[in-house]
Amino acid sequence: MTNETLDPLRQTKTVLLTTYKRDGTPIATPVSIAFAGDRAFFRTYDKAWKAKRLRNNPNVEVAPSTGGGKATGPAIHAQARLLDGADAKFAARSLAGRHRVLQAVLVPAFHRLMRYRTLHYELFA
Numbered sequence: 001m002t003n004e005t006l007d008p009l010r011q012t013k014t015v016l017l018t019t020y021k022r023d024g025t026p027i028a029t030p031v032s033i034a035f036a037g038d039r040a041f042f043r044t045y046d047k048a049w050k051a052k053r054l055r056n057n058p059n060v061e062v063a064p065s066t067g068g069g070k071a072t073g074p075a076i077h078a079q080a081r082l083l084d085g086a087d088a089k090f091a092a093r094s095l096a097g098r099h100r101v102l103q104a105v106l107v108p109a110f111h112r113l114m115r116y117r118t119l120h121y122e123l124f125a
Contacts, residue, residue, distance in 0.1 A: 004038070004125075005076055005078075005125030006035075006040050006062070006076060006078065006123060006125050008064065008073060008074075008076070009033060009035075009040065009062060009064055009076070010035055011064070012033070012064040012065070012072070012073075013032060013033065013067075013098065013099060014030050014031065014032055014033065014064075014065050014066065014067050014069075015030070015031060015033045015042070015062045015063060015064060015065055016028050016029070016030055016062065016063045016064075016065035016069055016070075016071045016075075017029055017030070017031045017042065017050065017060055017061075017062055017080075018060055018061040018062070018063075018075065019050050019053040019054055019057070019060055019080075020053060020057045020059065020060075021053060022056055022057075026061075027049070027050070027053065028069065028071075029050055029069065030065050030066075030067065030068065030069035031043075031044065031050075032095060032098070032099050032102060032103055033062075033098075033123075034091075034094040034095040034097065034098035034099070034103070035094070035098075036090065036091075036094040039094075039122055040122065040123040041083075041091035041094050041095060041120060041121065041122055041123070042080075042095075042120075042121055042123070043091065043092070043095055043103070043107070043118055043119060043120045043121070044118075044119050044121070045111055045114075045116035045117065045118055045119060046116055046117040046118075046119055047116060051119055054080050054082070054121065058079045058080050058081065059077070059078075059079055060077075060078050060079065060080050060123070061075040061076065061077055061078070062075065062076050062078055062123060063075040063076065076125060077125070078123045078124055078125045079123070079124045079125075080121040080122070080123055080124075081121060081122050081124060082119060082120075082121055083120045083121060083122055087120070087122070088120040091120035091121075091122065092108075092118070092120060095120075
């Protein structure tokens with residue numbers, strides 16, 4: 001499966017990720033994104049509400065955005081898949097490479113401090 005549909009997001013470091021509650025209500029949150037070839041990744045932690053929503057419904061919309069979460073382009077329909085093992089490590093390295101301070105140092109340190117389990121996801125369009 002290729003992800004050419006996600007190509008408009010390659011120029012941005014942050015996307016507005018819209019997940020859906022069980023009743024269908026959309027909730028949008030900004031997340032950092034990284035690409036490795038045709039694969040797109042983001043991370044969150046196990047206790048985050050978006051992780052709970054993704055467990056129930058992997059369908060999402062992603063749109064380029066500012067760091068504060070203001071969309072700067074059209075949304076793209078996609079699905080998020082939880083990664084584990086080598087795939088999760090690859091996603092972590094990709095995020096750390098794209099966001100050297102935030103995703104390589106600050107977020108992992110915060111997750112360890114708070115005893116959160118970091119979850120890595122791949123986006124498929």
